Structures are given as structure tokens and as C-alpha cells.
Amino acid sequence: MSSQLIPIEAPSGERSMVSALGLHRTTVLREIKTGRLKTVKVGRRRFTTDELLAEYVASLPVHGGDAA
Template identity: 45%
Template structure:
């Protein structure tokens, strides 16, 4: 029997840092530059799972130039 870990829909900033292997400073720079989408829930800033994939795709496109 195989188990599949459920993927989270929203990631906290420290979790996104770990997923992307980038620092807190870089995360916030990318958010300010509009390169990494986030949402707010109350006072908490969260990164949608789709935004992680979009950011990685953006980096891949830029690397291919």
C-alpha cells in the first residue's frame, strides 16, 4: 500500500524559505518585486502552493535565456 503525503495549499514564509532553499531576505525581496505571489490571512502572509511552482518556473525560464 502506498501513502501519498497531502500537499499543503498555503505555506508560511519559513516553510517557503525551506522549500525554495532561499533566505528570508530573498523571499521578501521577491515578494516586493512581484515575482512571488502571497496572500494574507489576518496578519499572516502565506505563499500559495501554486505560487511556489510559478516562481520555480520563472527561475527556469530565466536560466534558459
């Protein structure tokens, strides 16, 4: 299974970390800087993969309600 590289930002209609997570660009950059959101660097650009995004989401704390 090959991993598609997902950029921090992309032109409208294309998948990006910002659109996949539904977070503001500044928040995504902060999560990268703190090391909570893992990326790979290709040249000067940073990318992530579906696997790394899933790992990030799974690491987030669950608040409220009936979280199972």
C-alpha cells in the same frame, strides 16, 4: 484539489517558503516585495501555495548548460 497555505517561515521541521525554495528569508521577502513571488494575506500573515511556488520557479531564467 485544495491548496495548503505555506508560511514565509515555520518552526523547524515544518514546511515554509524559505525551506521550500532553499533561499534566505531576506531573499524571499525581497522577491515578495518586487512581486515576483506571489502571496496571499490572511490577517497579518503572508502565505503562498504549491501552485504559486511552482509558478515562481518556472518564471526564473535558466542559465548555462543544456537547458531544455
